Amino acid sequence: MPDTRWTTVDERVARISWPPDENVDVVRREVAQALVDHDRVEAWIEAADEAGQRIATWSGMRREGVMRGVAQDRIVYARLATDVPLNEPGGFRALLNSFLPRKRAISQLLVRDHDDRVLLCQLTYKQDWDLPGGVVEVGESPHLAVRREVQEELGLDLEAGSLLLTDWLPPWGGWDDALCLVFDGGVHDAGVADRIVRQEREIRSASFCTLEEVRERCADFTARRIEAALGHLAAPGPKTTYTESGVAMSDSTSAPQ
Template identity: 50%
Template sequence: MARLADDPPADSRDGFTAILNAGLPTKRVISQGLLRDEQGRVLLCELTYKQEWDLPGGVVEVGEAPSIGLVRELEEELGITVEVRDLLTVNWLPAWRGWDDACIFLFDLGVVDSSITEGMTLQPTEIKAVHWCDPSEVRSRATDAAIELLEAVDAGSLPAYREAPKQPE
């Protein structure tokens, strides 16, 4: 591991912390929101970079709180401002299709009028379209991880922390 001349001494608190931070693993954190309409349908995003649809949200930036990251992602990608309510669960995802493992923070975004989608400004590099989906549409269109997660939400069997099953490649 290289050190620069102006790095704090390795035997100091700051130097020791810097050495550990440089070598310890990092974990990707994703925040997603569960947004329902007045009919109980779930909002899913049709993405530009994968075939399956997914819950709105995205990767949390370094130093950013998961709830703040979710608000930022929905402002950037959908052009809406949301109120983040309760944390529903933290869902660990194993590595899949070349992606490293990650932790998803799933937040409740409440119930809104379905017409909210008419006023959305979609970020075209990431979002093709948004769709209100009933359970059968979720099962036919969503990512396997989102299907499994939403079925657990609907069954009421959602612990504070969970581990998603490994998905087939």
């Protein structure tokens, strides 16, 4: 059985490997030794090798991503000579942050007119219509994200009010799961739609729609989400609603697709 060892694979880059039963302290020492003369030490761990992934992590290497298209998918771990030491808070937090789950967030704005219609967007990349909004960028506030998205896609500078709904979206159609946050966009004169300047790459059209049109034009889970958000507005008292695929958990124990 081969010992834990590292080899130089590129200029100032080392790659390390170890036997299945290796002690993490041994790997940690070898990583430190490799970084004496290298700027980077990396390990390629098969996706099914959970023990190897744990050793890579607790030896101080950060998870960087998945290498696809090889015999078996491999997860790439690496430590740089410039990384903050693990015994410092910033170094340990960076290590944890490299492998802890990250949830995609989507922010949307519920904009209504005085006839109780809802502003919907017809998108270029899918058939069904949706609320204005989009994906929250890394490090961005969801509240700021929805205002940015509406400005970019519709050319409208609309205030985002309070959070109306947190809707969990299960994995669907090749997408990972996500949290959709619906903010109150307030009530506006219907003429606000005439001021829309579409981002043509993503928006085909936008218009105020009745609830019946919402059901006709939107995917089922989007229509349920809009109805849940409207229901929150109609309910007395301050209350933020949580749903899964537009269904309140009191109504169902599992989220429909």
